[in-house]
Amino acid sequence: MISMKEVWKKYPNGVMAVNGIDIEIEKGEFVYVVGPSGAGKSTFIKLMYREEKPTRGDILIGGKNLAKIKERQIPLIRRNMGVIFQDFKLLPSLSVYENVAFAMEVIEESKANIRRRVMNVLEIVGLKNKARFYPHEISGGEQQRVSIARAIVNNPSVLIADEPTGNLDPDTSWEIMNILEDINNRGTTIVMATHNKEIVNTIRKRVIAIEGGRIVRDEAKGDYGYEK
């Protein structure tokens, strides 16, 4: 499903953020990416959705090599992946419904399909009754649920999450994790960078630890392994 071969990433300022990573992630897996601050987790994640291009190496996702594709092919690749962030990145002037629908309108779906699918994903994340609200009218946890709905509305095979619980209190973080587990149980592969020790040590999944841009540990049902 996702395969990285000898991947390196050097930023223009000379920082080598990823130093020769090899990894295989199978369809349907749930993978945590952990490691100290500055270890290269976000860069690793950004390489996966082609926000950053590798300096060297191959990144194969669903048969396409992200290292080789042209800029204009990026939107096509992204249709098959959803991304969620610590700070939600919702559009403030659009309602909950519109934020989710927007992700479908850009790929020219019919209005009826959009309505059916948007209400369906809002139901999955438990927000059907808030469809008309605006981001500033709902809580942080609800905003993250909208961003999850937006990420899955096109039925992606991969969901990539960079610190999805970073801005949320513990109870809300667990709610978000329940939703992500539910989505994973429906067959979506999930790769999630996190600093949340409690979550990693409780909801046991594969753990990849990155330090200094290298994978230093890769364990099935692993633990967080750091103090904080």
Ligand SMILES: Nc1ncnc2c1ncn2[C@@H]1O[C@H](COP(=O)(O)OP(=O)(O)OP(=O)(O)O)[C@@H](O)[C@H]1O
């Ligand atoms: N756009 C960029 N340009 C230059 N250097 C960068 C850029 N983004 C990240 N870096 C550097 O690359 C290294 C890895 O950063 P990255 O954000 O991937 O780490 P991280 O593990 O996600 O950290 P955190 O847990 O603090 O979010 C760091 O030294 C960082 O300063």
